[in-house]
Amino acid sequence: MLIVASLLACDTEERANATGAGYALECGWTVRFDNPDYDAEPTRFVQDERGLEAQPGPNACLWHPARTVHGNFRISVDVAHLDSGLHPHGAGLAFGGTEVDGDNQRYTYFLVRGDRHFLIKTRSGDATTDVVSWTEHEALTPEDESGRTKNRLAVEARTDTVVFYVNGKPVHSAKRATIPTAGQHGYRLVHDLHVRFDDPIEEALD
Numbered sequence: 255m256l257i258v259a260s261l262l263a264c265d266t267e268e269r270a271n272a273t274g275a276g277y278a279l280e281c282g283w284t285v286r287f288d289n290p291d292y293d294a295e296p297t298r299f300v301q302d303e304r305g306l307e308a309q310p311g312p313n314a315c316l317w318h319p320a321r322t323v324h325g326n327f328r329i330s331v332d333v334a335h336l337d338s339g340l341h342p343h344g345a346g347l348a349f350g351g352t353e354v355d356g357d358n359q360r361y362t363y364f365l366v367r368g369d370r371h372f373l374i375k376t377r378s379g380d381a382t383t384d385v386v387s388w389t390e391h392e393a394l395t396p397e398d399e400s401g402r403t404k405n406r407l408a409v410e411a412r413t414d415t416v417v418f419y420v421n422g423k424p425v426h427s428a429k430r431a432t433i434p435t436a437g438q439h440g441y442r443l444v445h446d447l448h449v450r451f452d453d454p455i456e457e458a459l460d
Contacts, residue, residue, distance in 0.1 A: 330408035350434030368397030
């Protein structure tokens with residue numbers, strides 16, 4: 255079943271007036287919720303010159319067609335948990351996205367939690383498959399007593415391998431042929447998180 259994607263406010267004046275903390279997502283963003291019945295408040299996701307902030311709500315992916323990579327590449331992004339409610343829920347990077355607004359969506363996602371755990375999964379349609387189930391790693395920065403932490407995630411895709419990094423340290427390596435890599439990249443977050451994603455850095459690799 256197709257989960258309806260939400261295109262949020264595109265008009266400049268509407269964005270400026272959406273919230274005092276920033277403005278609603280720029281035109282072109284697609285927000286896809288795991289629950290097809292959820293209808294987001296326009297200001298759940300706000301954007302400024304440095305990145306994007308998400309208020310608590312259900313599981314979602316955010317995509318923009320201009321954020322697309324092919325060939326050999328590296329993507330890195332800072333992910334800040336601003337208030338996890340001290341719940342072990344994840345947020346992070348989605349990449350390799352194809353048909354992201356349709357029934358045959360495919361992508362890989364790489365999430366971190368405030369309890370120093372990371373997860374790597376792939377999605378094909380409605381089915382998800384663990385590449386690495388939730389695993390603790392010392393590379394991750396744990397959240398403090400207020401539920402805040404910040405980690406830099408990176409994915410480096412070369413001809414045969416994909417390496418996943420947290421704060422500059424490799425945490426997993428996979429054969430490129432086994433996971434979606436080329437395509438759109440965006441953000442994924444699990445429910446009930448207040449999270450900030452800085453704008454990603456894209457680099458072409460030889």
